[in-house]
Amino acid sequence: MTRFEVLILGNSSATPKFDRHPTSQIVNAHGQFFLIDCGEGTQTQLYRYGIKGTRINHIFISHLHGDHYLGLVGLLSSQHLVGRKSELHVYGPPALKEILEVHFKHSDTHLRYPLIFHPTNPHKQEVLLETDHLKVSSFPLQHRIDCTGFRIDEKERPATLKKEEVERLNIPTPYLRLLKKGIDYVANDGTVYLAQDLTYPPPTPRSYAYCSDTVMNENYFEAIKGVDLLYHESTFLHDRVDRAKETFHTTSLEAAEVARTVGAKKLLLGHFSARYRDLQPLLEEARSVFDHTALSEEGSWYAVGYKQ
């Protein structure tokens, strides 16, 4: 099966503690490695979990709080030092460009590879990247400063041919592509061969959404509707919902409520406050509302779809 899975590099909120690290994760989508957020120490975490930086061609930054991007300059510099030549695309708030330029100016760094910056739009949903099989988009979240979530969708795939059947019936090659698209084949003698009889249905497209940081807010529900895996921040337990609102964060209970409301198949909690050494209570709280919940653990891979 084509790989679609998430590796957690950091699941901590702003003050890293208990060997948890600031936010960062790798999404392996069909062998493409996307990096989502890049908190301080991300390059070390990548090294720890055996991910070569050269495998990453697209980096998505949600917002400009330090725990989500302070590892970026270090990672980009190291890629320069190890001799990277291939393009690297960074998607993030417009001001990130200024931050990177200030760093590179004062360190007199002239990257030996093309760094292509794509500003995100904090006000509306937008497609950032589209390949033959995947689509990555950003959508507005509601945090203390401009912030976007990200969603990765598999595109509809064509059906797979029932090879033996097709060969037995001697269907001409040009029609095979049409059959895969669901178009029936009509032979010269008028016989109709139904596409549905000659193909296996394609796998249902899978989808992943990333929501960190945000206060719970219906405005982003449409953007993450029905995803197979939802990573949602759950900084606090619900007894601190006031603190959560004040700091534009979410509680575990709320994260679960989001997952339930948008019809997510599975919920992955993250962005845990340094207040909690033991995370089990956050998991239990979320499960009281939405059973298919897991605590994100650094170093673990989580499958998107199918297995739920």
Next chain:
Amino acid sequence: MTRFEVLILGNSSATPKFDRHPTSQIVNAHGQFFLIDCGEGTQTQLYRYGIKGTRINHIFISHLHGDHYLGLVGLLSSQHLVGRKSELHVYGPPALKEILEVHFKHSDTHLRYPLIFHPTNPHKQEVLLETDHLKVSSFPLQHRIDCTGFRIDEKERPATLKKEEVERLNIPTPYLRLLKKGIDYVANDGTVYLAQDLTYPPPTPRSYAYCSDTVMNENYFEAIKGVDLLYHESTFLHDRVDRAKETFHTTSLEAAEVARTVGAKKLLLGHFSARYRDLQPLLEEARSVFDHTALSEEGSWYAVGYKQ
């Protein structure tokens, strides 16, 4: 004995590998914690080794290559989040101020404690900080961009009184301070009491110097003359001296040559290239020239003076 010692938080050059971290160290000078350089992940290293950020009131940044300062914004932000109220002084290249301001502007961070920035001078030696017992100065190094080393000196201390002797002789209190300064006491009857007989000599002032990053260069030798402990970068083995020159770094052999020439009592090697998993050859190379050499190890404290 009054504490004067160095804790290594990171001894790696630019690309962190083998669980070595970018450059950073704590100098405990008489109970004051100075942070010298602050590579990415410094706050995590501080946490790992049990150093509270609130103990640090002075941070010294040598230059603006990422591996020497990319942990600074995260550390300053975390200090804000944990409710720090006391002044924090940062000494570094003038452009560091712009870098910090850009970060704080875009993350909409308004520190709740006073952050006082002191620009260093890359062209001449300067005293940055002076207390009753200590003096911290910067001096020019020669790197690809402006860079300074740092030197911490204990000041001369007064002698200690031989208490019993002084009491037995009934020397009036106002004269005790003078005795400690080496001034003899002449009694009303004309008897002379020699200061040297009534006091223990003060301990010899100790000194520490930090040189990273730099190409070996006589211009900074005067500034580090005779220090008890010299931390000197030794990025490469001497078979790569060309590469060292090209990147404005030093080899182990050169670091040892510096220590020997300036009459340092002990040499501590650091800033190791990711090229070397095993550091023993760097140590052996340095010891062939300067015996009192040690490899800096992360998490270890190194005494300044006396013990050598």
